[in-house]
Amino acid sequence: MASLTIQGVSKSYGDVEVMHDIDLDIADGEFVVFVGPSGCGKSTLLRMIAGLEDISGGTVAIGDQVVNEVAPAKRGVAMVFQTYALYPHMNVYKNMAFGLRQAKMPEDEIDKRVRGAAEVLHITDYLDRTPRALSGGQRQRVAIGRAIVREPEVFLFDEPLSNLDAALRVQTRLEIARLHERLGSTMIYVTHDQVEAMTLADKIVVLRDGRIEQVGSPIELYERPRNAFVAQFIGSPKMNFFEASTLSENAATALGITIDESAIVGIRPEHLRVCAEGQEAIRAKLELVEHLGEHVLVHMIADDGTEFITKMEKPPQTARGDYIAYSADPSLVHQFDKASGQRR
Amino acid sequence: MAIVAQQTKFSKIFWPVLAWFIALIFFFPIFWMVLTSFKTDADAVKPEFLFTFKPTLENYLNMTANYDYWRFATNSVITSVFATGFALAVGVPCAYAMAFNPSRATKDVLMWMLSTKMLPAAAVLYPMTFLTKNFLGVFDTKFLVIVVLSLINLPIVIWMLFTYFKEIPKEIIEAGKMDGVSTWGEIKDILLPLAWGGLASTALLTFIFCWNEAYWTVRLTTTEAATLSKLIEGNRAPEGLFFGRLSAVSAAAVGPIIVLGWFCQKQLVQGLTFGAVK
Numbered sequence: 207m208a209s210l211t212i213q214g215v216s217k218s219y220g221d222v223e224v225m226h227d228i229d230l231d232i233a234d235g236e237f238v239v240f241v242g243p244s245g246c247g248k249s250t251l252l253r254m255i256a257g258l259e260d261i262s263g264g265t266v267a268i269g270d271q272v273v274n275e276v277a278p279a280k281r282g283v284a285m286v287f288q289t290y291a292l293y294p295h296m297n298v299y300k301n302m303a304f305g306l307r308q309a310k311m312p313e314d315e316i317d318k319r320v321r322g323a324a325e326v327l328h329i330t331d332y333l334d335r336t337p338r339a340l341s342g343g344q345r346q347r348v349a350i351g352r353a354i355v356r357e358p359e360v361f362l363f364d365e366p367l368s369n370l371d372a373a374l375r376v377q378t379r380l381e382i383a384r385l386h387e388r389l390g391s392t393m394i395y396v397t398h399d400q401v402e403a404m405t406l407a408d409k410i411v412v413l414r415d416g417r418i419e420q421v422g423s424p425i426e427l428y429e430r431p432r433n434a435f436v437a438q439f440i441g442s443p444k445m446n447f448f449e450a451s452t453l454s455e456n457a458a459t460a461l462g463i464t465i466d467e468s469a470i471v472g473i474r475p476e477h478l479r480v481c482a483e484g485q486e487a488i489r490a491k492l493e494l495v496e497h498l499g500e501h502v503l504v505h506m507i508a509d510d511g512t513e514f515i516t517k518m519e520k521p522p523q524t525a526r527g528d529y530i531a532y533s534a535d536p537s538l539v540h541q542f543d544k545a546s547g548q549r550r
Numbered sequence: 551m552a553i554v555a556q557q558t559k560f561s562k563i564f565w566p567v568l569a570w571f572i573a574l575i576f577f578f579p580i581f582w583m584v585l586t587s588f589k590t591d592a593d594a595v596k597p598e599f600l601f602t603f604k605p606t607l608e609n610y611l612n613m614t615a616n617y618d619y620w621r622f623a624t625n626s627v628i629t630s631v632f633a634t635g636f637a638l639a640v641g642v643p644c645a646y647a648m649a650f651n652p653s654r655a656t657k658d659v660l661m662w663m664l665s666t667k668m669l670p671a672a673a674v675l676y677p678m679t680f681l682t683k684n685f686l687g688v689f690d691t692k693f694l695v696i697v698v699l700s701l702i703n704l705p706i707v708i709w710m711l712f713t714y715f716k717e718i719p720k721e722i723i724e725a726g727k728m729d730g731v732s733t734w735g736e737i738k739d740i741l742l743p744l745a746w747g748g749l750a751s752t753a754l755l756t757f758i759f760c761w762n763e764a765y766w767t768v769r770l771t772t773t774e775a776a777t778l779s780k781l782i783e784g785n786r787a788p789e790g791l792f793f794g795r796l797s798a799v800s801a802a803a804v805g806p807i808i809v810l811g812w813f814c815q816k817q818l819v820q821g822l823t824f825g826a827v828k
Contacts, residue, residue: 220654258724279730291721295743304739305729352725 208282208359208392209234210255214264217250217416225250225416228264232394232409237386240396241403242413242439248396249364251413255394256285256362268360279308281360284353288365290345292337292352298324299333302352316355323354326388327381343374350385363395367402379405400440404428412436434547437472437540443503445472445540446514448488457487462536469550472540475503475517478532486531490514492524506530580804587797594793609798617781619802626777626803629692629767630760633699637707637756638749640700645711646737650723660712663705671702671765682770692775695767699760707756714748715741754814761807778803 210232217225225247232238240248253259255266257278265272273281284305292301299320306316324330327347337345346366353361363382367375383406386393397403403410404424412419412427412435420432424440431437431445438444448471458465460481465471473487483489490506493513504516516532524530541550586594588605613619648656678698683689718741726740742749764779771780778799785792785799 256728258727277730278727283728285725285728287721287725289719289721291719291725293722293725293740293744304726304731308730308732308735352729356729 208269210360210392210394211267212251212255212264213267215251215254215261215266216263217247217254217259218262223262223416225254225262228418230411230418230421232392235390235392237393237395237406237408238411239403239407239409240394240411240413241398241400242419244398245415246413247416248398248411248413250416252285252362252364252394252396255360256283257281258285279305282358283360283362284356284358285362285364286346286349286353286366288368290337290349290369292345292348294337297334297336298329298340298348298351301337301348302355305352305356319355319357320351323351326354326385327351342370343378346370346378350382354385354389359392361389361391361393363393365397366395367397368399382406400442404440410440412439430549431540432549434470434472434542437542437549441474443475443515443517445474446478447472447542448512448514449544452508452510452512453488454486456485460485460487460533461539463539463541468544469541470544472542473534473538475515477534477538478514478516479534480518480522481531481533483531485533487533488514489529489531491527491529492522493526495521497521504530506532580808583797584801585797586793587801589794589797591792591794594797609794610802612795613798613802617785617799619781619799622776622778622781623802623806625692625695625775626761626779629695629699629775629777630757632692632696633703633760634753634756636696637700637703638753641704641707641711641752642737642742642749645708645715646741648708649712649715649718650720660709663708667702667705675769678766679769690771690774690776694770695775695777698766698770699763702763702766703756703759706759707752710752710755711745711748714745714752717748718744750814754810758807758811762804 210230212228212230212232215225215228216223228251240251242248250259254261255268257273257276261274265274267273268281268283293304296304302320302323303316306319320333321330324333327350329344329347329351332340332344332348337348340348346369349366366382367378370378379402382393382395386406395402395406407424409421410424410427411421414435420427420436422430427436427440431440434447438447450465450467450469450471453465453471454460457471461471463471488508490508490512492504493507494505496503496505500519502518502521504518504522505513506516507513522530542548543550585600587609588607589599589603590606590608593599593603648660679689682694688694722740722744723736726736731739761777762779763777764783767777767779768783771777776784782796782800782803785796
């Protein structure tokens with residue numbers, strides 16, 4: 207097991223710099239999730255840690271050792287690919303043993319490790335099968351098994367669940383969490399799915415356009431997003447933003463804040479609550495109600511055209527097109543600078 | 551429904567008939583050649599004896615007895631096998647590098663390789679003959695034939711392999727890197743087993759191209775390294791046109807490659823479609 211230190215790392219393709227001056231510390235045994243929209247550089251950063259991409263500037267250190275020039279297999283990292291990337295011409299056993307054989311490990315030790323990993327992942331029955339004869343979920347386990355047998359100091363997961371169906375995704379997510387618990391290894395996990403990020407991570411790293419937007423625990427990111435981008439990226443449905451002009455006259459009193467034109471106000475759908483007319487922060491027409499079983503999503507549209515969503519336990523007894531008045535607890539209201547997007 | 555059924559019935563009969571008709575047109579010259587090879591030279595030029603003739607093995611016996619068929623055949627086998635082997639030995643690493651570690655120049659390099667096939671062979675005939683004869687002293691050696699055959703086929707070999715390698719997911723090669731495999735191991739343990747079908751069809755096509763090559767093998771050899779193409783060529787000129795004998799020589803020259811092609815049809819189709827059929 208090992209910590210990981212990324213200092214001033216950048217990545218360029220020719221003249222185009224795609225990752226800019228990334229600084230990040232990952233503690234030993236931590237589960238870190240890189241999250242962000244596609245093209246934000248999360249996979250590139252992971253691949254630089256893995257050694258599959260050159261590092262254009264800065265250093266990556268695993269433990270005390272700078273690994274910029276170290277071959278992938280010598281870094282003590284193992285990677286699980288989005289497409290599983292199993293060797294199609296080898297059976298499951300050989301797939302898992304391949305890396306160990308490259309390292310010239312004695313066969314009895316290889317056998318012990320492969321069978322041990324197969325046991326943990328419940329794939330012992332499939333050891334003789336080729337990947338072609340396995341389902342998506344089983345292939346994913348083999349891919350994880352191939353990483354486990356190497357007993358790496360750092361596990362790298364590159365969107366490992368995105369090729370699985372919804373039910374399997376939830377189950378596998380849980381298994382990865384258990385695996386982390388069991389092994390206690392450092393794990394770095396890339397996803398674009400903020401639910402995966404929230405449920406798995408000790409620490410979330412939000413990336414955008416090759417820059418780190420915020421690093422923090424899931425709850426920190428949820429409660430105190432550093433800027434408007436993080437605020438909208440974390441949480442589902444995403445945070446509602448209101449311009450000062452959209453809010454009603456007594457919004458400042460209702461929300462307990464001072465409001466000026468240069469700010470946008472952010473309130474999460476689950477934090478908006480219905481209030482009496484006259485005490486509202488915002489008033490809008492009901493447009494659509496989505497029933498999700500344990501709660502409903504109510505789509506609203508304000509008079510100036512601003513749309514927002516509220517999350518409620520029960521559907522409102524209001525007809526479509528009628529007005530509802532909302533307010534929110536002052537402690538759950540966020541304000542961001544309109545120009546820079548930074549939190550105020 | 552009736553119309554649809556009728557149409558299916560019509561196409562079920564029409565297309566196979568058309569296909570067979572076209573195939574027979576293509577096949578007829580070969581059929582005629584094989585037929586002629588069993589006729590005497592006198593019978594061979596008479597149209598009325600197209601099917602009605604007294605078959606004879608004279609041409610074949612004559613060929614092996616007087617023309618040293620087996621020496622030419624051996625040369626063909628040796629040069630084709632080694633040229634194919636050499637082209638693959640160079641082509642595999644080259645296509646591997648371009649498929650998995652492409653640079654900005656890769657596209658241009660590929661185009662440049664193909665462009666060498668655009669140069670008319672006749673344009674370099676004089677320098678090739680002169681240089682190999684007078685300076686290098688390799689004229690009419692198997693070595694020269696092997697080098698020339700492999701070089702003229704190399705662009706095709708690299709293009710085909712490149713196309714096959716491109717179909718292999720990059721992540722599998724990367725997984726190999728994570729597993730600590732060496733570059734050679736990557737090629738041997740991962741790439742080649744996965745591209746086996748493509749490799750086989752490339753090898754087969756190259757072999758056929760080498761075997762059938764006539765322009766250079768005829769011009770760069772006299773006796774020592776002469777291949778079957780040269781044998782056919784040699785039987786054409788000196789004693790006039792003896793169709794019976796010429797047909798026997800030709801049939802014996804293309805025979806092995808047709809048999810090989812027959813057995814490897816599946817691989818060949820895959821090769822000719824450049825990996826489009828999985």
